[in-house]
Amino acid sequence: MIGRRVFGIETEFGCFVRDERVGTSETVVEAVKNYVFHKARLGLIDLTARDEAFEPARSGGFLINGGRLYIDAVGSHLEYATPECASLFDIVAHEKAGQRIVYNTLKQMNWDERVSFHNNNIDHFAGHTFGCHENYLVRTDERLPSDWHKLILPFLTTRQIFAGAGRVGGHRLEHAGFRPSLSEVADHPIDFIWVSNVYNVEPDPTVQYQLSQRADHIVRENASRVRFNRAIINPKWDSVYGYQNYQRLHLLFGEGNMSEYAAALKIGTTCLVLDLAEARAIPNWLRLQDALHTLKSISRDPTRKWIVTLLDGSTISAIDLQRAYLQLAQKRFAGRDPETDWVLHEWEYVLDTLETDPEKLEDRLDWLIKLRILREYMEDTGAQWGDDALHSIDLEYHNINPEQGLYYALQQMGEVKRVVDDVQIDAGITTPPADTRACARGYVIKRLAERRYNRYYIDWDIVYVDRNRQVDMRDPFNTYMREAERFVVML
Secondary structure: OOOOOOEEEEEEEEEEEOOHHHOOHHHHHHHHHHHHHHHOOOEEEOOOOOEOOOEOOOOEEEEOOOOEEEEEOOOOEEEEEOOOEOOHHHHHHHHHHHHHHHHHHHHHOOOOOOEEEEOOOEOOOOOOEOOEEEEEEEEOOOOOOOOHHHHHHHHHHHOHHHHOOOEEOOEEEEEOOOOOOHHHHHHOHHHHOOOOOOEEEEEOOOOOEEOOOOHHHOOEEEOOOOOOOOEEEEEEOOOOOOEOOEEEEEEOOOOOOOOHHHHHHHHHHHHHHHHHHHOOOOOOOOOEOOHHHHHHHHHHOOOOOOEEEEOOOOEEEHHHHHHHHHHHHHHHHOOOOHHHHHHHHHHHHHHHHHHHOHHHHOOOOHHHHHHHHHHHHHHHHOOOOOOHHHHHHHHHHOEOOOOOOHHHHHHHOOOOOOOOOHHHHHHHHHOOOOOOOHHHHHHHHHHHHHOOOOOOEEEOOEEEEEOOEEEEOOOOOOOOHHHHHHHHHOO
């Protein structure tokens, strides 16, 4: 456990249909979802709508590992949400377990050579982007300053120097000035709900390679309406993590890390910065003049100087800005628990090595691992930046099929640093974390699925089978196993 915080990751998978005889990406996603719940019986499908527009009945459900698998109506992506975790290494194992569930399903359907799913965030040619979102339990009482998000934005916009997934090329967003009519909104609610600005996306030939897959597509610092208004932070006040003075911080600016190490460092450093914010320990000078400009300029800087302009007009490198947060965290949290100390040590090591010899990190940071693959390919073949083949390599880096993905090829050769093993990942397919409420949820779902119970309602904080037969799980830190066992006995 790292401090006292619960967190999770939502991954929207890209789907590539290699054999059109199996159907379209939309029908493939539907078939995979149905197989998970009806054939593999790894969870219980939603019998009622969670949201009439975005999550209608039977569009997904909760899994026996405590997470969720569902179809995101915006874009028809297959999406996996990890269970609530309190350990960095649990979250890495459960995120990878979600990928393993999808891959195993394709293999059982004999589609593993005909369809591939990708833990990426960009469609290079169509200009679409899809997310890897992070959720954190945060205190919303007097401990948190009213403008707290301004104090964490410098960290969030610059953490891409170690958390970026890397991407070939770039996109330009051009606002089209288009607003739908009322009849168009009524006819196509998924397409137009929450629209305030619609934009066109065009390739940007001036960019060869950048740190982030998502930076080009972020247009707001903070926004509750995110359809065509993608923001760094998307406030959510709901039961996913809501409890007493705690609520959910939903980060939209994140991306799919294939590297276990990078994923753990991303989540761990973010937890420590949130600890600093709740302790009111972030000084006011740590504010940006323009967060969106910083986000894009850091991602696109080929010199790797990564200069950031602060609110007072002074400049600082992204590495030194990250060091400012690191030093604050070292002063307050060193020695608190083993996971905190792991993060502090690795954070310092990565920042120092990025400054002195970044190629040493080619075994652990996605953007550097991917860049190494691209450069080796270009040296071997004579390919140039801008060639379509490089986009294909970018895509295949994120292929979750361990027999096809370029990242997994390096993993099998022992050339990338791991923080969990395959035993932990396989366990995460069917076993929830033992120290959050996901433990009870997964236990109850497994028992209901075994008994083929067909009258139930499940949410993050409750499971009930009748009006007066339910188990409440409001506190994300409580395992609720005693209550869950009593509940199952009475079925």
